[in-house]
Amino acid sequence: MDDYRFKHIPQDALVLGIGSLFKKNSNQYWGVNLSLSKKVDRPSIPLAGAPLIRRFKTLSANQSNSTKGKLLTFVVDNAQQWNKKRLKEYPALSLISRVQNTEQWCFEITNSDGKVIYLPQFELARVLFLHDNYMSRICLEHDKLSSDFNISYTDDGGWLIEAMPSSSYPLASYNDEKCRRFLSWILMDPQARASFESMHQVMMKEHQSRGQYQMWDFSFLPPSLEGVKLEVAGWHDWNTDSFFVWEIRRIEDLPADMPDDIDFFHPDFERSITGKGGGAYAAKPDRLDTHEIDADEDADPNKNRIVLDTDSVSLTFKKPFKTNRKTSKSRRTPRGVPDDSEPGELSPQVSPNDDAPTGSIPGADFDVSNDESDDAHLYANKFSCFFKMIERLEKNHGCQVHRYPLRKLPKVAGCKKHMLADNANPRCLALIELTYQEKRCYIVEVDTSDAKAALSTMILRLKNAEKLLVHLDELEQLLVKKSISWPRDYLQQICGEGNFTGVSHPSCKHKGSIDPADIDKWAERLIVWLEE
Numbered sequence: 001m002d003d004y005r006f007k008h009i010p011q012d013a014l015v016l017g018i019g020s021l022f023k024k025n026s027n028q029y030w031g032v033n034l035s036l037s038k039k040v041d042r043p044s045i046p047l048a049g050a051p052l053i054r055r056f057k058t059l060s061a062n063q064s065n066s067t068k069g070k071l072l073t074f075v076v077d078n079a080q081q082w083n084k085k086r087l088k089e090y091p092a093l094s095l096i097s098r099v100q101n102t103e104q105w106c107f108e109i110t111n112s113d114g115k116v117i118y119l120p121q122f123e124l125a126r127v128l129f130l131h132d133n134y135m136s137r138i139c140l141e142h143d144k145l146s147s148d149f150n151i152s153y154t155d156d157g158g159w160l161i162e163a164m165p166s167s168s169y170p171l172a173s174y175n176d177e178k179c180r181r182f183l184s185w186i187l188m189d190p191q192a193r194a195s196f197e198s199m200h201q202v203m204m205k206e207h208q209s210r211g212q213y214q215m216w217d218f219s220f221l222p223p224s225l226e227g228v229k230l231e232v233a234g235w236h237d238w239n240t241d242s243f244f245v246w247e248i249r250r251i252e253d254l255p256a257d258m259p260d261d262i263d264f265f266h267p268d269f270e271r272s273i274t275g276k277g278g279g280a281y282a283a284k285p286d287r288l289d290t291h292e293i294d295a296d297e298d299a300d301p302n303k304n305r306i307v308l309d310t311d312s313v314s315l316t317f318k319k320p321f322k323t324n325r326k327t328s329k330s331r332r333t334p335r336g337v338p339d340d341s342e343p344g345e346l347s348p349q350v351s352p353n354d355d356a357p358t359g360s361i362p363g364a365d366f367d368v369s370n371d372e373s374d375d376a377h378l379y380a381n382k383f384s385c386f387f388k389m390i391e392r393l394e395k396n397h398g399c400q401v402h403r404y405p406l407r408k409l410p411k412v413a414g415c416k417k418h419m420l421a422d423n424a425n426p427r428c429l430a431l432i433e434l435t436y437q438e439k440r441c442y443i444v445e446v447d448t449s450d451a452k453a454a455l456s457t458m459i460l461r462l463k464n465a466e467k468l469l470v471h472l473d474e475l476e477q478l479l480v481k482k483s484i485s486w487p488r489d490y491l492q493q494i495c496g497e498g499n500f501t502g503v504s505h506p507s508c509k510h511k512g513s514i515d516p517a518d519i520d521k522w523a524e525r526l527i528v529w530l531e532e
Contacts, residue, residue: 003061003290004308004364006045007349011060013038015053017101018122020215021140021203029353030140035100046295048352050126050136051368052310055246061310069246070236074111075229079222082119083108090118090244092237099244105219116242119232122218127248127313129186129196132179132367133352134169139199149187159259160326161187163266168354170305170365174264175416175424178371180323184262191223191257227318228253253318262323269327291350291364298356299363306350306362312370320375325424376406379428382447385514385522386457390432390443392523402433407472409446412480420450427484429476436530440465443526444475446484453484456502457522459529460495467494501529 005011019033022044030047045052045059052059056068087093088102107124109117130136138144148167154160161184163169173179186192198221207216231250236243291308299305350364380387383406393399408426409418420427432443442465444458462471471494478487491500503525506518514522 004293004310004350005060006049007292007294007296008042009036009040009045009059010038011062012058013040014058015055016098018053018055018104018120018218019101020103020217021047022216023214025209025212025214028141029137033101037098046137046352047130047140048133048137048354049293049295050122050130051132051366053122053126055120055123057247067233067249069233070243071231071233071249072115072117072236072243072245073229073231074109074115074117075227076225077112079107079124079225079228082222084121084219085118087118087120087244091116091240091242092235092244095237096235096244103217105217107222114241116240117232117245118242119245119248121220121222123245123248124222125199125218125220127251127315127369128192128222129199131182131313131369132173133365134173135186135196137168137354139196140203142200143197145187145193145196151187154263159188159262161262161264163264165267167266170307171266171268172305172307173365173367174266174269174325175419176367177323177419177424177426178369179367180262180264180325180424181317181321181371181373182369184264184321184323185254185256185258185317188259188262189223189257191255195221195223223255226255228255248313250314252316254315256317256319256321258319258321260321262321263326264323265326269325288346288348290348292348293352293364294349294361295352297349297351297361298353298359299351300359300361301355301357303347303362305365308350308364308366310366310368312368314370314372316371316373317375320373320378322375322378322425327422376408376426376428379408379425379447380406382428382449383430383445385516385519386430386445388516389519389522389526390434392520393434393436393526396520396523397436397527400435404431404433406430407476409476409480410473412477415480415483417452417484418480420447421452422450429479431472434530436527439530441530442468446479448484454505455484455486456504457526458486458491458502459500459526460491461499462494463496463499464494503529 014037015034016037017035019035021030021032023030031044032047033044036043085106085108087104087106093099093102105121106118107121109119111117130139148164148169150162150164152160186196202219203216206219207214229252230248232245232248234244234246347361349361351359351361352364355363390401394401407429409429411418418427419425428447430445434441434443442460442462444460446455448455462468475490478490486502505514506522
């Protein structure tokens with residue numbers, strides 16, 4: 001994980017409390033007052049840093065993701081019926097050492113077994129909506145989502161989310177299916193959109209003016225979250241049977257009233273096409289591993305924003321949905337090797353703020369949401385010809401078949417082949433266990449529908465089938481690292497000489513596609529090797 005810290009805050013300073021939000025009348029963006037375990041001249045950070053704020057943990061990379069406090073899991077009945085209480089009303093507050101900012105608003109929840117739970121409203125908003133610094137920056141701006149995105153129902157019966165040229169949502173985040181999914185959920189789910197916009201609405205009603213500042217104790221109206229399972233960590237008092245939540249660790253079965261398929265478009269989306277011939281191209285400089293977050297500086301719009309790898313909150317959707325990145329223009333990239341010119345300047349300083357003409361350092365982006373939804377089945381259509389070929393092996397050749405669930409190739413540092421080049425969806429892998437004439441083998445197929453790689457169908461006879469999933473994990477890592485080509489040295493290691501082979505796809509005039517008329521020929525090629 002990246003090493004990062006705020007410039008003005010000691011990296012080992014713990015967050016003991018979350019105070020009022022504040023904003024100078026002359027400023028656009030809000031800040032958050034914090035109580036810290038170390039004396040700090042200015043104990044606050046911009047609201048853009050909200051994703052990193054967790055009670056009894058630091059704001060730096062040494063904030064451990066290990067559990068602090070007791071764990072509790074409960075299912076939400078209707079969050080919109082929770083009571084609104086100040087933290088000072090928590091019945092066992094006097095027993096907890098070093099808790100500060102007791103004016104903070106909480107939800108009071110009475111669990112099914114009678115336990116009283118105090119959940120800080122800021123913490124719930126952090127994991128639902130303020131999990132990246134874009135949402136944290138804009139959450140208190142009037143109707144900002146409407147000015148940044150246009151949502152339309154297209155002539156072909158689909159949904160399109162179009163980013164406006166003025167939108168400051170990070171361009172790189174559209175390459176991440178997790179980011180697209182959460183953004184579209186906030187934009188299109190009626191309850192999620194209303195809840196997000198309630199932050200600005202409540203602030204306008206409740207904030208107070210104090211001289212040159214506006215002050216506000218954070219509060220919002222949650223979605224109902226019916227049936228959602230929350231795993232939280234915090235303080236459990238047995239005498240009062242009450243629980244004070246320090247941190248939400250996991251959200252399961254998040255409801256989403258969404259279309260099955262959504263397209264994203266941005267005028268700056270490009271599709272790379274490899275050029276002909278040799279030549280050289282400018283190398284992209286390696287990024288630094290250590291970054292200092294300077295909250296006093298704006299981001300330079302002419303420098304690429306840097307995505308910091310942070311601890312995450314696990315979330316799953318009850319019914320996952322698919323999003324796609326659509327491109328309308330191509331950019332030709334030369335073949336060849338990087339040239340010997342000097343790399344661009346690397347900056348250890350980054351800004352959590354928005355781009356501004358006065359900015360002098362790269363902007364920082366971070367996202368603490370980790371979408372663990374079981375969604376690989378959404379991409380099964382890319383394997384329709386492959387699965388039909390497997391059906392031919394069953395019906396025409398008497399093969400016994402076991403189909404494993406589709407798997408998404410893993411994200412590997414410095415590599416992009418885990419996603420498809422045309423729509424930035426995950427690149428998936430299909431695995432079939434096949435028995436033919438009492439011989440067992442495994443057939444592996446990888447989605448190459450973006451025509452960025454020509455990869456054969458691989459047949460494996462493993463030395464040790466009991467370690468199938470371990471072998472598969474390593475195989476997937478190597479596939480991504482080798483830019484979607486089979487790691488033959490590793491296959492030799494796990495299969496042995498003569499126990500694996502690649503069977504090429506039938507040729508097709510459309511790269512990345514397979515002509516359904518050639519499925520029988522494809523199946524025959526596999527049978528030829530199986531009979532050897």
